[in-house]
Amino acid sequence: MTSTPGTAQPLLQMTGIVKQFPGVLALGGVDLDVRAGEVHCLLGQNGAGKSTLIKVLSGVYEHDEGTVTWDGAEASVSPPAKAIDLGIATIYQELDLVPHLDVAENIFLGHELSRGGFMQRSRAHREARELLDRLGHPEIAPTRIVGDLSPAKQQIVSMARALSRDTRLLILDEPSAVLDQEEVQNLFRVIRGLTAEGVAVVYISHRLEEIREIGDRITVLKDGRTVGTGLAVADTPTAELIRLMTGRSIEYAFPPRVEARPDRADVVLEVRDLGLAGVFSGVDLTVRAGEIVGLTGLVGAGRSEILETLYGARRASTGTVSIDGRRVRRGSIGAAVRAGVGLCPEERKSQGLLLDESVYSNVTIASLLRFARFGFLDRGEEKRRAEELAKRLDIRPAGVTRPARNLSGGNQQKVVLARWLLRECRVLLLDEPTRGVDVGARTEIYTLVRSLADAGVAVVVVSSEIEEVLGLADRVLVVREGEVVHESAAAAIDEATVLDLVMEGKVVQ
Ligand SMILES: Nc1ncnc2c1ncn2[C@@H]1O[C@H](COP(=O)(O)OP(=O)(O)OP(=O)(O)O)[C@@H](O)[C@H]1O
Ligand SMILES: [Mg+2]
Incomplete structure (x- = not known):
């Protein structure tokens, strides 16, 4: 000691x-x-x-x-x-x-x-x-x-x-x-x-x-x-x-980006002039297969609301959302989910954890629904994958049969995140994916998100930690008071510039 x-x-x-x-x-x-x-x-x-x-x-x-x-x-x-x-x-x-x-x-x-x-x-x-x-x-x-x-x-x-x-x-x-x-x-x-x-x-x-x-x-x-x-x-x-x-020396590191990602990769998510009255307006966003796009800005800038609108949880007042070239009906979670959209929400505890259910049920629930839809259920495989994810994310204590209620705050976060990582989405929307998660598990989350992208998923990630957005994403959008005020390759902008952009027009005390 x-x-x-x-x-x-x-x-x-x-x-x-x-x-x-x-x-x-x-x-x-x-x-x-x-x-x-x-x-x-x-x-x-x-x-x-x-x-x-x-x-x-x-x-x-x-x-x-x-x-x-x-x-x-x-x-x-x-x-x-x-x-x-x-x-x-x-x-x-x-x-x-x-x-x-x-x-x-x-x-x-x-x-x-x-x-x-x-x-x-x-x-x-x-x-x-x-x-x-x-x-x-x-x-x-x-x-x-x-x-x-x-x-x-x-x-x-x-x-x-x-x-x-x-x-x-x-x-x-x-x-x-x-x-x-x-x-x-x-x-x-x-x-x-x-x-x-x-x-x-x-x-x-x-x-x-x-x-x-x-x-x-x-x-x-x-x-x-x-x-x-x-x-x-x-x-x-x-x-x-x-x-x-x-107990070990680990690097707090982001996985390498795939350099020279082909601009020809299929466009998965296409958003045009999306708006939600009084919250955000005029959002254009194109995400190709394999790409991670980060949204950053201050709390209240409208980032979470953009994700919720893409997920159909809020009904857009203007604009269109298309996935794989097909228009998605406005304001319908069912339509968004059928088109392959998944949202891991910011407020994970209130928006998704079944506290009295086991870690295992909490991880597999979204995928189970999906499998049930196709009329079959491969429980053995699901359990194996849930266990593997729990292990990779270092969910503690080990063992997936414990009720979620008894886990520490950060471990509960990991459970909900695991659910969305397990589910096969076309478009994965992650709101503050590492909030409350310790340094060891963070690196693992970044690696998992990158490997999903490499498998062809279009990822949109919101984070208040500018460093995280710049490190994880290929491209960043800076949102200020409901408007996208900047878009560039993540490698082409630094933290100080993002801060200047989000603070512009604010009175600094
Ligand atoms: N009410 C409870 N019943 C059973 N086990 C519990 C209970 N509360 C906490 N634990 C267990 O006690 C251990 C410590 O949990 P604690 O919440 O203190 O962790 P923590 O350091 O605050 O973690 P985090 O950074 O995730 O918030 C964990 O193994 C947790 O699962
Ligand atoms: Mg705690």
């Missing part, structure tokens, strides 16, 4: 934490110390135990062994009310707001301001307004119903709720998974403001460049154990972090 001797007295000290679920030792003796005013990053592969550890810390789970020391004295953090009393606030990986309540009601849930008459309500609205302004989001109205907000905005509401109390330790479990680069910068500004006031922050992310930017010290978990703790960000090279997390 690597560690750096600390001098400051920690605000929080967790020692030898053990947490067992039936059949799974999620935490097998974890140590973590966090100082006031620091950003302490928690790293580890999907399933390493990060979320379980922070759920112990916020009182959601009771640990089986180990001690928690707060301000120098042994403390109990369970149930959650105790953790909240100590000043521990948590933004969970799976957002936990009440969708049918409004923003202010969610922020002050369980607080006296959420009850009572008109005076209380208007005070709640006023204070909600102040919190949201402080977070840099004046556009979120306290009266909006939370279920209607984007995941990124819902997260801001969770942050506002955390800040509405006296917080001494703020825990953020993969907050950037729902944010684009600009929103991440905004979040970092908020975090810096808090740490300057002495608040401690525990920050979980799979994006190592973020850790470099915001983190002070790092603790690395592997298979439920601490393998490195208190490492100073400045003194720990990325290669070392990857080695600690995975």
Whole structure:
């Protein structure tokens, strides 16, 4: 175990934490110390135990062994009310707001301001307004119903709720998974403001460049154990972090593009003047067999909506979509699926995972429907392929019979992705394919997507990570406020130029 001797007295000290679920030792003796005013990053592969550890810390789970020391004295953090009393606030990986309540009601849930008459309500609205302004989001109205907000905005509401109390330790479990680069910068500004006031922050992310930017010290978990703790960000090279997390040295690499792809390859997807009233307009897009086209831009620029329209989940107000030369009926998922379109959605958890079903059923469901349509079912073959994919994507714990509910966040993502990779599509639409996925599995996903393209599939990928789009795609389209503002070979443009393009016309604070 690597560690750096600390001098400051920690605000929080967790020692030898053990947490067992039936059949799974999620935490097998974890140590973590966090100082006031620091950003302490928690790293580890999907399933390493990060979320379980922070759920112990916020009182959601009771640990089986180990001690928690707060301000120098042994403390109990369970149930959650105790953790909240100590000043521990948590933004969970799976957002936990009440969708049918409004923003202010969610922020002050369980607080006296959420009850009572008109005076209380208007005070709640006023204070909600102040919190949201402080977070840099004046556009979120306290009266909006939370279920209607984007995941990124819902997260801001969770942050506002955390800040509405006296917080001494703020825990953020993969907050950037729902944010684009600009929103991440905004979040970092908020975090810096808090740490300057002495608040401690525990920050979980799979994006190592973020850790470099915001983190002070790092603790690395592997298979439920601490393998490195208190490492100073400045003194720990990325290669070392990857080695600690995975136990091996891997390159964070994109598969090579096929140089000089013949321009004569068949056009699979042809989109002309596609528009969705009020969201995007005038989108032209041609994707040939074997090609990966990336769409990048800010969250809310209309990228996901373009994919959803291609999939028939939204009804285009203008334009046409053709696949293999045949026009596809507007606004019909059935027609799009019959034409060979598959969409792996951005919000995978809510849009597609059957939590109580096994990993195996979740992976094969789309293909089963397809096979059933042709009147035969080769279960043995399906199972073999599902198992092979689960293994390649390193879905953990191994074994496809486990219910999806018990998998960690990143492993659930991989399950839904595997479903679409298994299914034989002509056009594969991938929305944020590596969100929440660890560095090891990312490279595997890139390789799989490339091999599907090589087999003749037309791929369209949306990602907020510009580096990912530039590395994976052959061609990129930059989308800003519902319009394609740039199109070129991916190799012909760099990250800074894309950022300039997406930010153009925006007021930079
Ligand atoms: N409620 C549960 N029941 C059974 N097993 C669970 C439960 N919650 C988590 N696990 C298991 O505990 C282990 C740790 O999961 P955890 O969610 O803490 O991982 P994580 O590090 O947060 O991963 P990710 O990066 O994917 O979010 C995993 O093997 C997971 O399958
Ligand atoms: Mg997690």
